[in-house]
Amino acid sequence: MSAPCKHWLCVRGKCCKCGLYLKRVTVPTRVRDTNFPECRHWVAQRGFCCRCGEQVEEEDGKPFEYISESAQLSHKYVTAMKKQKSGIGFGQRKLHLVLGLHHTLLDSCHIARLADGDKHLVEQVGVRDDLGRFIKGYACSDVLVKLRPFVHQFLREADELFVMHVYTNLSRSTSRSLVKMLDPLRIFFGHRVIVEEDTPDDHKTLGLVLAQERGVVIVDWVRPAWDPKDRRNLVQIKPYRYFKPNPLGTPKILLNLLKNKLFKVESDPEKKMPDDQSDQDTALMDLLKSLKDLHRRFFNGPSYDVRILSAVDESSYVENNNLIPFDFLSKGLKLSPQYVGFMKRHVMIKTLQEKKKLHLLLGLRGTLYDYSRISQLSDSEKHLIGQVDSRDDLWRITAQSHEGLIKLRPFVAEFLREANKLFTLHAYSLARPEHSDYMLKLLDPDQTYFGRRVICSRDTWMKTLDLVLVDERVLVVMDDQCSTWWTDHTNHLLQITSYRYFQRPTTTQHNGLIANLFNFLKANLLGYRCHHLAPKSSSEENIDETEEDGGLANALKFLRNLHQRFFDGEYQDVRMLLHT
Secondary structure: OOOOOOOOOEEOOOOOOOOEOOOOOOOOOOOOOOOOOOOOOOEOOOOOOOOOOOEHHHHHEEEEOOOOEEEEEEHHHHHHHHHHHHHHHHHOOOEEEOOOOOOOOOEEEHHHEEEEHHHHHHOOOOOOOOEEEEEEEEHHEEEEEOOOOOOOHHHHHOOOEEEEEEEEOOOOOHHHHHHHHOOOOOOOOOEEOOOOOHHOOOOOOOOOOOOHHHHEEEEOOOOOEEOHHHHHHHEEEOOOOOOOEOOOOOOOHHHHHHHOOOOOOOOOOOOOOOOOOOOOHHHOOOHHHHHHHHHHHHHHOOOOOOOOOOOHHHHHHHHHHOOOOOOOOOOOOEEOOOHHHHHHHHHHHHHHOOOEEEEEEOEEEEEEEEEHHHHHHHHHHHHHHHHHHHHHOEEEOOOOOOOEEEEEEOOOOHHHHHHHEEEEEEEOOOHHHHHHHHHHHHHOOOOOOOOOEEEEOOOOOOOOHHHHHOEEEEEEEEEEOOOOHHHHHHHHHHEOOOOOOOOOOOOOOOEEEEEEEEHHHHHHHOOOOOOHHOOOOOOHHHOOOOOOOHHHHHHHHHHHHHHHHHHHOOOOOOOHHHOO
């Protein structure tokens, strides 16, 4: 009988070994700190700044629910992100493409409303790859979906030229079901799906698209649905209507009844949409040719605005973008977003040509080691302080205001040595710079593995791939946390089980007045301590992961297999390999 799976690795909640869907709990490795005198409250969630924890007024920002639930971005941050995202895209020779959904990429109809001539299609779901169905909850009815001809080929080829978004007036739940049929692995759209609940008024707007309007193309079938100032970006497409709705209850059925009964005139036979073999809608292929031509003219011609495609001064194109700090590479270094995008594309081309190494971005705490302040150690853990000199995997660190213990994850040295043969390694941590620097001296004293490719809290307060000079198609991210990442970049994440060797305190200064008062009473009147109520840690149980079958050992096996499959030509995109 085989041993039960320990679920060391998962992608989007699905175990990479047994395929079981897990509800993996992610506990942020950073604690909100109010000691940010210069915090600009760029991103807030549920009314509180994600960086400093202070309350933020609604009028100070704009809601971006499709990025994260209850998320609000400040107006200045939206402007800065539009410039940054567009600049990086220009460097990668990519524009942004906003696509409508219903009647643009697909058509749908409630099964109960299908005309008699279309009801045979229900039986073909599962046989034809362009038909699908889902249950629309509030309507208590199944919906039949027909994908537009050539839609998969269109998305594959457009993905090479554009960063794609979906913008629809449908509800969030319905949109998710429809987009999942088009992009089940979230390769093309990621989390960039804007729905009815996100739209502030009756018109769709590019204000919710994190890209500059001069580099955004809209494809939709209905022009009045868009804000008038954004209609210059619109390429109108012929609506795709595959299903013929049942005319029951409309004036047409009454007219047919009168003609038949009073004048003995036979009704016209119902026009039936041809089967898919003869469904010759070529609108998407014609559109793709036009988009390729527009892309070529944008990057090869004198124009830097899709709305006018007329001559502009190239110097203004560069000066309108903010520079991005890259202090971790060299102190004071700032790169234009275009150059960042160019380097991402250059690194990808070089990777594909050399066929030797992919790129691997590693989290630090919880992924490669665990850390605890000495003052937070439980009584049964304090004996570890005396073992620091006799163990290679245990280290003592002295910070500015406290001392702590570091426990390296089993197999970490072997993992870095072997992974370095297949990947160019990068590190990403939200810990303070001095802590990250100390850890890298332990893990990589000669800078053999990471070099200067180490990003920490001085560079960013939220993990984002915009600071990694590697195209996402050749980059794997391995981290134990999902909540610390920019939502649209979690599609690359290979989530490893968090390494927790030390006891975690169950209270913090942010638990609230009632919770802290309750814990104070337990500690002082009843004699309880926080760690008495929590499950015992690995150190208290005197157990640890094994080097042969622990988290890093299993991760190395998975990464070796991924590396081989990539260069064997199975896919030229690691995101596809992560999800298959």
